[in-house]
Every structure is written in C-alpha cells, then in structure tokens.
Amino acid sequence: MSRFKFAGNFGAIHQPEYRRMAGDPNINPRAFRVHFAALGWANQIGHAEFGPGELAQILGIGYGRAADLAANKAVTAAKGMNLILPQSGLRCLVLPHTLFQTGKGSVVCKFHGVSINDMGGSPVVSL
Numbered sequence: 001m002s003r004f005k006f007a008g009n010f011g012a013i014h015q016p017e018y019r020r021m022a023g024d025p026n027i028n029p030r031a032f033r034v035h036f037a038a039l040g041w042a043n044q045i046g047h048a049e050f051g052p053g054e055l056a057q058i059l060g061i062g063y064g065r066a067a068d069l070a071a072n073k074a075v076t077a078a079k080g081m082n083l084i085l086p087q088s089g090l091r092c093l094v095l096p097h098t099l100f101q102t103g104k105g106s107v108v109c110k111f112h113g114v115s116i117n118d119m120g121g122s123p124v125v126s127l
C-alpha cells in the first residue's frame with residue numbers, strides 16, 4: 001500500500017478496514033462501530049448511505065424490526081458522543097468535513113437530498 005504525505009493535521013484511514021471493524025463484535029460499545037461505519041462508507045460530502053436494514057446487518061445485529069431498533073439505539077448513542085452529526089440515522093450516517101474528507105465516491109446523498117453544490121461548491125482547498 002502507498003504511503004502518503006500530508007499537510008496540516010490531516011492523516012488518512014483505509015476505508016475497507018473501517019468497514020471490517022464496523023462489523024467486529026469485539027469492538028464495543030456499538031456506537032464506536034457506528035462511527036467506523038460512517039468512516040468506512042462516507043462519500044465526498046461525508047455522507048454514508050445505507051439501504052433498509054443494511055446498517056443493522058453491517059453492525060452484526062441481524063435482520064428485522066428488533067435489529068433496526070437496536071441499530072437505531074447505537075446511532076443515537078453515537079450522536080450523543082458527537083461521533084456523527086445529528087442529522088444521521090439508519091439510512092445515512094453523516095460526518096463533518098472537519099473530521100473526514102475524501103476525494104473518492106459520490107458527491108450526493110439521495111437520502112438527505114443534498115449534493116456538493118448545496119455545500120458551497122468545490123470542497124477543494126489547499127492544505
């Protein structure tokens with residue numbers, strides 16, 4: 001794997017590894033794994049979209065209404081810890097640009113109905 005040179009206080013994460021950790025039952029509380037899921041799937045505007053029931057499966061909770069309720073409880077806990085933004089939910093976890101940025105992936109969120117154009121245009125700044 002490549003090694004990168006960064007400016008300022010930025011570093012990098014490997015998103016596939018955070019996706020794996022999101023499902024690791026040994027990492028608790030579950031709110032931490034919600035944060036990992038946000039980091040693992042976030043796109044260029046910091047949104048990580050999931051299909052119905054998908055986040056509960058990713059977190060290793062399972063399928064169905066009880067699983068979704070348990071996943072939602074973990075999302076609420078993650079919001080309480082400020083690990084994700086308040087507009088996050090089961091269908092989309094949102095990170096602030098001060099915490100996470102990437103040049104890869106989509107620049108829209110269908111669930112929240114926002115795009116990079118709603119955020120003042122280009123995210124590109126010189127570090």
Ligand SMILES: [Zn+2]
Pocket residue numbers: 047048049092093094109110111112
């Ligand atoms: Zn979103």
